[in-house]
Amino acid sequence: MNLMRLLRGDTDAPEWYDFPGGVHPPENKTQSLRGPIAEFPLQEEYVVPLNQHIGAVSVPVVEVGESVLTGQVIAEAAGFISAPAHAPTSGTVTAIEDRPVPHPSGLTTGCIIIRADGHDTWRPRTPWAHLQDHHHTDLLARIQNAGLTGLGGASFPTAVKLAADRNHVDTLIVNGTECEPYITADHALMRERPQQILRGIEVAHELYDFRRILIGVEDNKPDAVSALRRALTAIPAELEARIELRVFPTRYPSGGEKQLVYLLTGQEVPAGGLPTDLGMLCHNVGTLAALADAVFDDRPLISRITTLTGNQLPWQGNIEVRLGTDIRTILDWAGYQPDPNRAERIIMGGPMMGFALDQRQLPLVKATNCLLVPTEQELPTPPPAKPCIRCGQCEQVCPAGLLPQQLMWFAQSHEWDKAESHHLFDCIECGACAYVCPSHIPLVQYYRFAKGSIRREQAEHRQSERARLRFEARQARLEREAAEKEARRRQRAEAARARQAEQATTPTADSSPADPVAAAVARSKARKQASQSAAGRATATVSPGAPELTREQLSARLDSQRRRLEKAEAKLAAAAPEHQKAMETTVSKLREQIHKTEQQLADRPEREA
């Protein structure tokens, strides 16, 4: 394409740049675009999971039994990368518990369950008419409190993206590509509410003052393009001058963030980096429309547009539905009849990147852009995998320029470091490789397995590193304590030796050297005294090496020993026969101790004075 342009001598900046790879799966978009977006009726119960976004799980701020109003915050963001959740309708919180949620693992997670009162009474709202009347800090806070996440499928908190450094961002990329087959939620939005998207752009522009704003749409959505063009004529000229609407050929996965950045600008997001590294922000059209709702109408993210499609559904189209609505109820509403002859397959998301849901009741979440219930003819079950014949088709279609089959070999043989050096983490899991694989190898699952294993290994390694540090710190502490103890012991021993020497020399100095017997008696007396006082110290719970006890200390000890004796006697009286003996010993020991202390106390006065 670019070569052709060169040959024509066309040197102007091209409308779009050709990214490598990609596939053309059947689009299957028309069946869900026949009618306008339908409003899904209110339900009796809503289940709001606490982890509808990438990042930390939000924290409930309501209690069971509390009544809530539509749009009220029921769970707050926990930390920077997180998002709050709101009551989808007014009602009562009936439970906060673990429930199954749409997730490939099939595991449960914390959810707030709300029983609707049917009135759908909104919390008080304060709409804004003009952005210019408000400070940026207030605007950002409003966005943060609205619980917005990327509605394209990845569910990254929008407020976090919009917190990027103002000085480094000059381009807004608006993703209206919706390249995945079947899904038409963004298409329907662009067709019916283009002005809402442009108002969302206005909000982002207010924050960043973009130099240029590029809207990218695939050429299979001509009605969306013309609706956007019409809407563009109605916005302020200052903003309109910076907006470019770019239409490019349909090819999966042109809507991948990195692919779209290249398509529109010819620049590549650095490996492991973000579009902000190139001074770009990338937002999905649905997210921008929700941003406009949140900022102008003070309407947090409590509903979204979801595509219902697949030939197993008699009604196919787009619905605007409150988050937390039961997916089964939605499918029943669309007339879904399970085919008794085959295993049920309900896919959340599209056929290329979505995941299959199980039989249970699951709530619709912020990421649910599509519910696809295909027949076996539409999306046949993949045949069993054959060995890789190294045909290289996967490599031809990989939009990231990876070697998919090499990555698969590495994943199979658990060679994680090789997988990483072959850029496993640059894989966007678009599934183009597995789509074309003639051996029908579940390549993407291998990559996910490898990525998950590597992440877990890294986490384990971090943890073991921390354990090592803690162990070493403890080891050092124990050594230090032992050394200190040893030093104290030596000090004590020296002091004792010194005392002994003193005691030994004093008598010899005083008494006549002609009286060795008297000296020996005195020495033995001194020894006895020393050992007696040591025994006294041992029975007392005072730390060894402390100086001789004062009178006050001794009497305090006496008091406490008497108290203990009292208690022990009381216990002895109440004790069961089998404990009687033990208690008796305790009591007699205590009595002995008291006796000793009394003696010591009696000895003390003369020295004390």
Added chain:
Amino acid sequence: MIILWSILALLFLAALFGALLGYASVRFKPEGDPIIDQIDDILPQTQCGQCGYPGCRPYAEAIANGDPINKCPPGGESTIQELADLLDVEPLPLDAEHGEEKPKQVAIIREDECIGCTKCIQACPVDAILGAAKQMHTVIASECTGCDLCVDPCPVDCIDMVPVETSIQTWHWQAPQPDYKLIATDAGRSGEAA
């Protein structure tokens, strides 16, 4: 004459390389023993002592001195494999004498039963138990290595080792199973690695 020259040349070369080697051995003398650090890095740092050494580093030193690499139950097969790769020896099966490979565990103190004896605190090799004498103790779960050294000293048996369960946050995809293994003629070889 030629012989003389060649002997001289060889002598010169020998002296030169000897000097080079001598210089290198002094100049690039390794600080500590890097192989012990590398082994220690692979060990799981549970400090559980199941290997018979008082901690992971002593075992690392023992391995460097020729001790078998299969005495670490918490690390299990993967650690043995890594050690075998590092030391270029045959991987051995885990020595059952030192215990079995178990899923990762964490200690939990049944707090109403705790009498505050501090025995577990003294036993914990990574200081992951908080508490004081006569006060209830608790385990810092994120720091617990699951070594279970605190279980035995507890006089009232109020410490449970519970396996760490997978949550949505820690879950990840498993490797696909090759479909053809499920076909009848393959039934006999299910134990064989792919």
Added chain:
Amino acid sequence: MLTPSSPHAVGNQSVQQVMFSVWAATLPGFAALIWFFGWGYLINAVLAVATALVAEAIILRLRRRPVWFFLGDGSALLTAWLLALALPPLAPWWIPVIGTLAAIVFAKHLYGGLGNNPFNPAMVGYAVLLISFPVEMTTRWGIPAALATEAHSLLDSARVIFAGLRVDPALVDGMTMATPLDVYKNDIATLDAAELRAEPLFSAGWRVYGWEWVSGLYLLGGLYLLWRRIITWHIPVAVLGSLTLLALLFSWNPDLRVPVDLHLLGGATMLGAFFIATDPVSAATSNRGKLVFGAGIGILIYVIRTWGNYPDAVAFAVLLMNFAAPLIDHYTRPRVYGEGRS
């Protein structure tokens, strides 16, 4: 509980289809072979395919793999088929049988079966035969029908193949010869180009000489595979390009060396470039790698044909480059999106 990972949509290609398409693409060339050189090729093909299927089934059984699942992928069939196309049509019956056994048992399954063989199985079979039985492999090529003194039936071919020299040496002599490449290479030492071109084998022109037709139809089949996107252009273009370039450089004087048209059309070049070298299992994978791989094959074909002992060289060239494929892959990794651009 685990649900299968995305993508849930799969493309419409399968291993069987790939193998079948490659097989189908050889059919015009195969038909031309029979048309010009007699029924020997058909007998070869039947022998080779039957041997391959039986050997594959037995080995799968021994390896305790599901037999029908793997037999149905068509890879053994294609290996045997390509080998049969490359073998001299009137060689004794045990030539295709031994060659196929070597290809399936040694080159394929002893390395782990489909997808794991580092060398092209058909070419391993061919090389084993050429080294072990050089006489049978060089002298039992078919005489183009137009040059033969009398027409030969399927039965004659069968007699030559199954009974051979001991029974009917005259018939064998009457039906077999060396390949034109071989003839030209040997005779140019004593004759000049004009004299050689006057020989019946080279003078009869396009319609009878046969090899050109076969090569042309292989080219057509190769273009079909390109159109179906079963192969990419890189390997064939590199093989043919490098061979042509070398032939133009070193064979500019037809009095000394085999000229370029014979290089391209007179031997197994087209079969090799489109059907053998493009075997994905043993070739390089990245696009740049395929160019290097193909160019290497082209160069080796020319070098071995010109300065080596063997009249044709596709098998050895492919095998030698199979050795190099992992190395080529290592040095020709494509640039990953977002990695610094030079």
